[in-house]
Amino acid sequence: xxEIDRVxxxxxxxxxxxxLALSEISLDIGDGAFVSILGPSGCGKxxxxxxxxxFVNPTEGVARMQGxxxxxxxxxxxxxxxxxxxxxxxxxxxxVMYGPRQQGIKPGEAEAQSRALIEMVGLKGxxxxxxxxxxxxxxxxxxxxxxxAYHPAVLLMDEPFGALDAHTRTRLxxxxxxxxxxxxxxxxxxxxxxxxxxxxxxxxxxxxRSPGRIKQVVDIDLPRPRRRAELLLDSHFQxxxxxxxxxxxxxxxxxxxx
Amino acid sequence: MNWVRGLLSRLAPxxxxxxxxxxxxxxxxxxxxxxxxxxxxxxxxxPAILGDKxxxxxxxxxxxxxxxxxxxxxxxxxxxxxxxxxxxxxxxFFNPLLMVIYPVPKAALMPIIMLWLxxxxxxxxxVIFLGVSLPVIYHSFEGAKAVEEKMLWSGAAMGMSAAxxxxxxxxxxxxxxxxxxxxxxxxxxxxxxxxxxMIARQSGAGNILFNSLDMGQYDTVYAMIIIIGAMGIGLDxxxxxxxxxxxxxxxxxxxxxxxxx
Numbered sequence: 001x002x003e004i005d006r007v008x009x010x011x012x013x014x015x016x017x018x019x020l021a022l023s024e025i026s027l028d029i030g031d032g033a034f035v036s037i038l039g040p041s042g043c044g045k046x047x048x049x050x051x052x053x054x055f056v057n058p059t060e061g062v063a064r065m066q067g068x069x070x071x072x073x074x075x076x077x078x079x080x081x082x083x084x085x086x087x088x089x090x091x092x093x094x095x096v097m098y099g100p101r102q103q104g105i106k107p108g109e110a111e112a113q114s115r116a117l118i119e120m121v122g123l124k125g126x127x128x129x130x131x132x133x134x135x136x137x138x139x140x141x142x143x144x145x146x147x148x149a150y151h152p153a154v155l156l157m158d159e160p161f162g163a164l165d166a167h168t169r170t171r172l173x174x175x176x177x178x179x180x181x182x183x184x185x186x187x188x189x190x191x192x193x194x195x196x197x198x199x200x201x202x203x204x205x206x207x208x209r210s211p212g213r214i215k216q217v218v219d220i221d222l223p224r225p226r227r228r229a230e231l232l233l234d235s236h237f238q239x240x241x242x243x244x245x246x247x248x249x250x251x252x253x254x255x256x257x258x
Numbered sequence: 259m260n261w262v263r264g265l266l267s268r269l270a271p272x273x274x275x276x277x278x279x280x281x282x283x284x285x286x287x288x289x290x291x292x293x294x295x296x297x298x299x300x301x302x303x304x305p306a307i308l309g310d311k312x313x314x315x316x317x318x319x320x321x322x323x324x325x326x327x328x329x330x331x332x333x334x335x336x337x338x339x340x341x342x343x344x345x346x347x348x349x350x351f352f353n354p355l356l357m358v359i360y361p362v363p364k365a366a367l368m369p370i371i372m373l374w375l376x377x378x379x380x381x382x383x384x385v386i387f388l389g390v391s392l393p394v395i396y397h398s399f400e401g402a403k404a405v406e407e408k409m410l411w412s413g414a415a416m417g418m419s420a421a422x423x424x425x426x427x428x429x430x431x432x433x434x435x436x437x438x439x440x441x442x443x444x445x446x447x448x449x450x451x452x453x454x455x456m457i458a459r460q461s462g463a464g465n466i467l468f469n470s471l472d473m474g475q476y477d478t479v480y481a482m483i484i485i486i487g488a489m490g491i492g493l494d495x496x497x498x499x500x501x502x503x504x505x506x507x508x509x510x511x512x513x514x515x516x517x518x519x
Contacts, residue, residue: 055411073414085408089430089507099416130507150416 002029002052007061009047021047023211036189036197037205044212045190046158052188053079053156078152082159084139086131092142093127099150117145137168154186173199174228181225198240206247216247293476300480307481313466320451320462323379327386328447335394336436340428343402364389365453377458389450390443397439401432434505444497448490
């Protein structure tokens, strides 16, 4: 269980005015839930994720994990970044083994687990490749395997498919859901794609910009396991997408008409 | 025919050397003065130098000082540069200091250093140390600064402490940049080595060079230049091979992503 309790974040800018990135955010995320944070760029949704990760300390308020205040990063919360952030001097296998080795798991055991994970994310045969030799989609698969390898209770995904082309993105969404169905970890997923959020999530948190606030939390009541081809024709799915898109439009700022 | 072309391009540095020697030979023959021996005369003087025990001891002493100065400089500069790159406080403390030292020619400090430490090994090694330190600190600093924040966050999430992240993530991530600094450092080590021996003439390759200049033994002067030059080329080539091996993962030639989701 993650509790975000009246969290605010102020960034000092080079100008005179401080920027209020997040304003009094409160949100509870239950164990095993797939929750997306959706909003326009600059609404502080990534910052909120970094606060849960312990990478950023909130200016005010507190985030708790299983009742304990989050004071820094830890292996119970595994991040997956849009930038992949792989270790370029390590092979695919070396990257995936890195976390287990840090946790003191013996090399043989860590390697066996890592090879299994690499196969699970669909990269069997690429164990000895270096990140430079991989496409964006493959890099993100490695990054996911690297994070899963140290068994975090929560996955923190920061626009993980944002840098990928549409086709690759769809494939990774499907594969992510398949992997998630196996052990149903808690997932906090940041995105600006409404369709992606509705397709993947149990709950979509819609945010507004300047300052970042929660506009609404939408429960996505669609059966699992979800099949993309069926959902796209499903009127409930379509209604969720249209409703949420309208919500985002209503937040104002980007309207062209007076 | 392909292997011929391969051989030709692999031996390109050799052709460049031969070309230079040829030009030298021609120029010396045309000018025909005592102070400018021909390339052949200079080359002919090399075995005499390398066969002489005294000269050999001098050259080895130079190399030893250079190795010690270089190693100490690298051992101090890499950790310092990395810490400066990752900590604003450390950078703020050392940056002004380095900015003042950076443009000062290290050889110009030699008289002061000699005054304190004499003309022996310590003074000369210290000058080499100073010469090598700055490029290595600078490149380590730049390399560490450029390390992606998210890479360090990934390490932190695995439970790595700040010290561990510095050694296990910042160091390897910055290694290509660090080694670029070290390569500059090697050449500077050679330059400061010769200069220090030129100022404090007591032993070393630079000592032979300038003593023979004073005595008008011009073929020995030029032979020493060839020997020192060859040492530089050899060291640089050896280091470049080592570097290419260590950072194979970052080489641009490697950069052909596979097309597969």
